[in-house]
Amino acid sequence: MSKIYVIHENNEWTEHLNNRLEELGLPYEDWLLENGMVDLTSVPPEGIFYNRMSASSHTRGHRFSPELTSAILSWLEHHGRTVINGSRALQLEVSKVLQYLELEKYGIKTPKTVAAVGKGEILKAAKGFEGKKFITKHNRAGKGLGVQLFDSLEALRNYVEGPTFEEPVDGITLIQEYIESPESFITRCEFVGGKFVYAVRVDTSEGFELCPADACRIDDMFCPVGEEASIPDMFEIREGFTHPVLEKYEQMLAANDIQIAGIEFIEDKDGNIFTYDINTNTNYNSDAEAKSGKYGMLEIANYLGGRLPEAAEV
Known part of the structure; x- marks a missing residue:
């Protein structure tokens, strides 16, 4: 029987969706990708696949979950499965x-944004924002990771060269104008x-x-x-x-x-x-x-249920 497969790395963020799927009587299976494997010679099960992989997975000890998800999404798409928020969505997520x-x-x-790798390059990039407030953030983030507000280059230097500097997981720090x-x-x-x-x-x-x-x-x-x-x-x-x-x-x-x-x-x-x-x-x-x-997870559950018949056509 075709199912809805929920791809993710954090049970706490799927609990409400699972409850809604059960409420609507929709068949589903939880794919928790803390780690795992994909046999490229195998054929995926019938169903539709909803990708909920998070850019902040590394903060929960799941450093390579997005990379594993990328491999699995490519495998699913290769076999023509219906994927909700597929490979392109994951690319933008991270x-x-x-x-x-x-x-x-x-x-x-x-907002005006400059991407920089290396502490020296971060400081150099910030010169383009001199005289204005600006923020830093991580390129691969989620939950506001690495977001700091600065009103001077000296304040940024103290942060970048100090013990509280947060190294982005992909190495890319964004320097961005502050919109108040x-x-x-x-x-x-x-x-x-x-x-x-x-x-x-x-x-x-x-x-x-x-x-x-x-x-x-x-x-x-x-x-x-x-x-x-x-x-x-x-x-x-x-x-x-x-x-x-x-x-x-x-x-x-x-x-x-x-x-x-x-x-x-x-x-x-x-x-x-x-x-x-x-x-x-x-x-x-x-x-x-x-x-x-208004209930977002109920909207999603109804949407996934409406897409489920597509799996039977594969």
């Missing part, structure tokens, strides 16, 4: 450089089946690391402020949100064969929107969803 180039291709404005929101929030737009579902307002007054997952909010040491992160309205769905950028997002997702994603943007004091992150392993905040009556 590289913000690729994300920004793809966003710009579709007329979506991104007058109301200290960002907006995350959620898409399922390539179509807009809802937008959530995320309070940034407590910092930059803003993973919406319930597990992150309390248990994950890499998320912003521990248990205090569950303060009321840190995540709030923006009812009735609409903006011309949504159409561009949908075009970009379709062109890259990405069906499920969360895309984040920030708005400056002049109303200009800057998009800075594509999350192909998207999570949702249960408190915000309960207040609005």
Whole structure:
């Protein structure tokens, strides 16, 4: 019998989806890729395959899970299986450089960004931001890894040459202009089946690391402020949100064969929107969803169920 196969490396982020799949009576199997193998001479099982591999897997001790996932996705696609968020989605998930180039291709404005490898090159790149606030972040990140705010080259030098410097897992540090929101929030737009579902307002007054997952909010040491992160309205769905950028997002997702994603943007004091992150392993905040009556994992489960008949045609 055909199933829905969920590919991932973190059980805490799939629990809510599994519950929804069971609620809808949909057959599924969990593929946890902490480690493993793929026999290239074998044939994949019948079914559809949903890739939820995370760019931040290395922070949970799963350094090579994305590489293993890449091999498995290539194997599945070679055999013509239906893959939700396939190889191209994974490529963008683990590289913000690729994300920004793809966003710009579709007329979506991104912050000025320079990619650098090596501490000396990071300092050299930052000279192009002199006199302005700027941030650093990791190219392969997730959960705001490596995000630091600076207002001077000297402050950056102290960080880069000091003991708290975070070496990116792929070696690439991004130096990026700081876009300041007058109301200290960002907006995350959620898409399922390539179509807009809802937008959530995320309070940034407590910092930059803003993973919406319930597990992150309390248990994950890499998320912003521990248990205090569950303060009321840190995540709030923006009812009735609409903006011309949504159409561009949908075009970009379709062109890259990405069906499920969360895309984040920030708005400056002049109303200009800057998009800075594509999350192909998207999570949702249960408190915000309960207040609005919109449920992302239920949308995903219904979408996967609707795609399941395709597996029988293979």
